[in-house]
Amino acid sequence: MGKEVTSLRERQRLMTRRTIQQHAMRLFLERGYDETTVNDVARAAGVSSMTVYRHFPTKEDLVLSDEYDPLIVQRIAARPADEPLMRRIGATLVEEVGKVVSDDESFEHGVVAPAGKELLLARLRLVLATPALRARRWDSQYATQKAIVEALRGDPPDPELEFRLWVAAGACLAAVSAALLRWAEENGRPDLPQLMTQALTIVSERQR
CATH class of the missing domain: 1.10.357.10 (Tetracycline Repressor, domain 2)
Incomplete structure (x- = not known):
């Protein structure tokens, strides 16, 4: 049971990463990298800025990680x-x-x-x-x-x-x-x- 819960949590974590990254890439391409803020990405992905930074410590990580x-x-x-x-x-x-x-x-x-x-x-x-x-x-x-x-x-x-x-x-x-x-x-x-x-x-x- 414990392993199943861990696996589910890990999958949810990685799916959240993917969602954030996809929204970030869309915004970067639409608005430009320098013109898009981490707050913009958080709003588009429906998460807090803190959540974005938890998964991607820097703005560059949103593209390269x-x-x-x-x-x-x-x-x-x-x-x-x-x-x-x-x-x-x-x-x-x-x-x-x-x-x-x-x-x-x-x-x-x-x-x-x-x-x-x-x-x-x-x-x-x-x-x-x-x-x-x-x-x-x-x-x-x-x-x-x-x-x-x-x-x-x-x-x-x-x-x-x-x-x-x-x-x-x-x-x-x-x-x-x-x-x-x-x-x-x-x-x-x-x-x-x-x-x-x-x-x-x-x-x-x-x-x-």
Whole structure:
């Protein structure tokens, strides 16, 4: 019974997050990011400003925060340990982002998918148009890179492996980021997983 109550509460919490974020994105796109306040978002979502800040500590989080990093890191770590690092990380990123743009709402391992294709596209458009979000996005990417390294480096860490992990994770995330921005600039028309795979192939090519 206790687990069921916890699961229900977690689902309600995540659904509230999704509702707040969807209203925030709509307002940001309609009015502009700088012109929209957290109070505006709270009123649109039918919650208090305190509730918004509980789920999203900063205004930037309303655009950039999601629940995917822990799942992505978990799935990278679950792949075969002898798989080449670039493939281990890159293939997982392609698979997980592919699920996001499928527009299928899911509830898996306690996580409601916070963004389908349209929400991801809106997020990227805002990032491209807003300097503060671009700066914060790089911070977020670094946090993802660090989480991947910490999940794979072992205990105690091997310094040589840890360096290779930083390089591989950074290269994969940079390639995926370039693909996402290209996809957004082309209004979501290209096949995103295919574009990501192409970007990952470029960074994996041996220089002659």
